[in-house]
Amino acid sequence: MGKIRNYGGAMIMSMDFSDFEVVFKSKIKGKRVPGKSRHDGNLGHWVEKKFGVKSNAIPGADLDGYEIKSGGQKGSFGDWMAGWYIWYDWEGKNKKNREKFLKIFGTNKKPEDPSRFSWTGTNYGQRVSNEFTSCGQRMQVTATKDLIIQYSYAHDLRANKSTIVPSNFHNGIHCIAKWSRDRLSTFVTDKFGQKGWVMFSVGLVNGVKGIQALYLGKPFTYAFWIGQMEQGKIIFDSGMSTGGSRNRSQFRANKQWWKDNAFKVVS
Numbered sequence: 001m002g003k004i005r006n007y008g009g010a011m012i013m014s015m016d017f018s019d020f021e022v023v024f025k026s027k028i029k030g031k032r033v034p035g036k037s038r039h040d041g042n043l044g045h046w047v048e049k050k051f052g053v054k055s056n057a058i059p060g061a062d063l064d065g066y067e068i069k070s071g072g073q074k075g076s077f078g079d080w081m082a083g084w085y086i087w088y089d090w091e092g093k094n095k096k097n098r099e100k101f102l103k104i105f106g107t108n109k110k111p112e113d114p115s116r117f118s119w120t121g122t123n124y125g126q127r128v129s130n131e132f133t134s135c136g137q138r139m140q141v142t143a144t145k146d147l148i149i150q151y152s153y154a155h156d157l158r159a160n161k162s163t164i165v166p167s168n169f170h171n172g173i174h175c176i177a178k179w180s181r182d183r184l185s186t187f188v189t190d191k192f193g194q195k196g197w198v199m200f201s202v203g204l205v206n207g208v209k210g211i212q213a214l215y216l217g218k219p220f221t222y223a224f225w226i227g228q229m230e231q232g233k234i235i236f237d238s239g240m241s242t243g244g245s246r247n248r249s250q251f252r253a254n255k256q257w258w259k260d261n262a263f264k265v266v267s
Contacts (some may be wrong), residue, residue, distance in 0.1 A: 016195075017196065017198075017216050017264070020066070020198050020214060020216070021214065021266050023050055024200070024211075024214045024266060025266070027050045028047065028050060028200065028211050028214075029211060029212075029214075029267075030210055030211065030212075031210055031211055032208050032209065032210045047063070047068055047200065064195070065194035065195035065196075066194070066195050066196055066197060066198055067191050067192055067194075067196075067197040067198075068197070068198055068199075068200070069197060069198070069199040069200070069258060070199070070200060070202055074235075074237075074252040074253070074254055074255070075199065075252060075253055075254070075255060075257070075258050076250050076251065076252050077187075077188070077191070077192070077225070077234070077251040077252065077253070078187055078191060078250075078251060079248060079249055079250050080179070080183075080184065080187045080249055080251055081247040081248075081249040082177045082178055082179045082247070082249065083178065083179060083180050083183045084177070084178045084180075085098075085101060085176065085177050085178075085247075086101065086174070086175070086176040086177070087100065087101040095245075099117070099242050101119070101176075102117040102118065102119055102240065102241065102242050103117050103164060103242075104164055104165055104166070104169075105119055105123060105124075105135070105137065105151060105176060106118050106119035106120070106123055106240070106241075107119075107120075107122065107123055107135070109122075115242065116241060116242050116243050117241065117242050118239070118240060118241035118242070118243075119238050119240045119241070120237075120238050120239070120240075121235070121236070121237060121238065122135070123135045123137055124137040124138065124139055124149045124177075124236075124238070125137065125138055125139055126139075126235040126236055126237065127139065127232040127234075127235055127236075128140060128141055128147075128229050128230050128231075128232055129232070132152055132155035132156075134156075134157040134158070135156060135157075135158060136151055136152045136153060136154070136155040136156025136157070136158075136161070137149060137150065137151050137152075137176070138150055138152075139236060141226060141229060141230045144181060145181045145222075145223075145226050146178060146179065146180050146181050146184075147178070147179040147184060147226070147229065148175050148177065148178045148179075149175070149176055149177040149178075150173050150174065150175055150176065151169060151173070151174045151176050152172075152173045152174075153165060153169055153170045153171070181222070181226075184222065184225075184226070185222035188220075188221075188222045188225045189221075189222060192219060192220055192225070193219050193220065193221060193222075194219060195219060196216065196217055196218045196219045197216075197217040197219075198214060198215065198216055198217070199214070199215040199217070199258050199259075199262065200213075200214060201213040201214070201215060201255075212267065213265055213266065213267040214265070214266040214267070215258060215259060215262035215264075215265055215266075216262055216263060216264040216265075216266070217258070217261055217262045217263065218263055220261075228253070228257075233253060233257055234251055234252065234253045234257075235251070235252055235253070236249070236250070236251055237249075237250040237251075237252055238250075
């Protein structure tokens with residue numbers, strides 16, 4: 001068992017899964033999650049406080065090498081933007097070219113705001129697939145295990161494609177976004193390849209949302225993670241839009257995925 005001195009405030013020297021079980025049963029099980037802590041990050045901070053650890057913004061796993069998940073309907077692996085988008089080659093990574101990209105490959109999903117365009121799963125498809133969407137896009141894993149999104153004018157079924165897609169995209173298949181293997185592998189390993197992960201499942205306890213169960217998961221590799229992407233078990237949710245500056249890029253799996261990949265449940 002890991003060496004934790006005083007859950008109320010002493011420094012944590014090391015931990016293992018049994019420590020989580022002890023704190024879960026003594027301080028977390030059945031407790032109502034306070035305030036806005038049902039958000040993954042806030043829940044992680046709340047759990048850290050139960051271990052006597054101050055909140056921090058250090059990249060990587062949440063607590064001493066363990067990643068903490070809240071058990072939401074779609075558990076997030078991370079907000080991992082691509083290392084390269086096609087507009088990076090259009091005279092730099094500037095706002096003008098980013099908006100041009102969104103108008104070409106995205107969609108105006110709010111008719112009441114004709115100037116707002118977004119690039120989401122309806123454009124590129126949320127899962128890895130050999131099939132192109134009606135917008136002529138698909139997500140693929142390459143032979144070298146990079147993740148890419150491609151565009152094909154021939155498969156683009158949009159009625160106005162000839163007026164919005166530049167002629168240099170009219171022939172062949174073009175890569176428009178890429179996450180290199182090295183980039184994604186670093187993200188996955190830093191968060192999930194250390195000591196493992198724990199999911200505090202939130203549900204109704206006496207009519208109030210609280211912590212019901214603890215799911216324990218072992219560390220996993222990039223090879224496993226990208227394999228799950230290839231099987232369509234992990235989705236990519238882009239929130240990129242002209243209304244914001246962030247290239248929101250959430251990779252998620254539904255709650256059942258986390259349950260299925262846990263090696264133990266504590267309730």
